[in-house]
Amino acid sequence: MHPYALLGISIAAEVVATSALKSSAGFTRLWPSVLTVLGYGLAFYCLSQVLNHLSTGVVYAIWSGLGIVLISLVGWWLYGQKLDGPALTGMALIIAGVAVIQLFSKSAGH
Template identity: 75%
Template structure:
């Protein structure tokens, strides 16, 4: 499978796991807790596979950056968490940074 597809699936698994962690109420609810653990295991396994072929710093920048953006959207949509102007500006900078890495950097190994 293509490296960026694996990385994308890893990011989605991490976001699902983080959302489940929120729903687990401090790991006191069984099913959300199990989903969180399983999601993190799959996410870390997949990101470790990608790191075998791409620069670690680049992989982690994309993985964590897009994870932050997506979990912020999940928090807003699912949990009604508000994002103020500085938060939105920061998210925009994260997206910009990921785009610079993807479009301009030769460090991705592809």
Template identity: 65%
Template sequence: MKNWLFLGVAIVAEVVATSALKSSDGFSRLMPSIVVVVGYVLAFYFLSLTLKVIPIGVAYAIWAGLGIVLIALVSWVIYGQKLDLPAIAGMTLIIAGVAVINLFSRTAGH
């Protein structure tokens, strides 16, 4: 169970780091740049902890899929970036894919 918590922390850290990447303005602003570096270090550290139990393909699919959806939501809320119907449909399919992996795959390491 803690491995799934570690994966969740990795996802959140990656989303925070990627969100700060835009604010870093090409690493020209100090504080957002620090958030980017610390966020990615934490993301990869916690992802590496999950790989002790969760297969890399499953962990990465969940990490990347949920990261895409969460970054799109953060971009919409914080930066006002619009999501059109095809983007929303695609993200819905990503969420469905993550759900299928978690609910039905024997590979998921449950």
């Protein structure tokens, strides 16, 4: 599978796992806890496969940056968490940073 497809799966699994972690209530609820463990397991497995093909710094920047943005949006959508102007600005800067890496960095390993 293409490394960027695996990276996308890893990011999605991490976002699902983090959302489930919130719902697990400190691992006191069974199914959200199971989803958390399985999601993080899949996320880290896929991430480990991506690291065989792309540089660690670039992969981690993309994985963590997009994960932050997506989990913030999930928190807003599912849990009613507020996103103020500075939070939205910061997320826009994260997305811009990932775009700069992808479009202009020779480290990205296209």
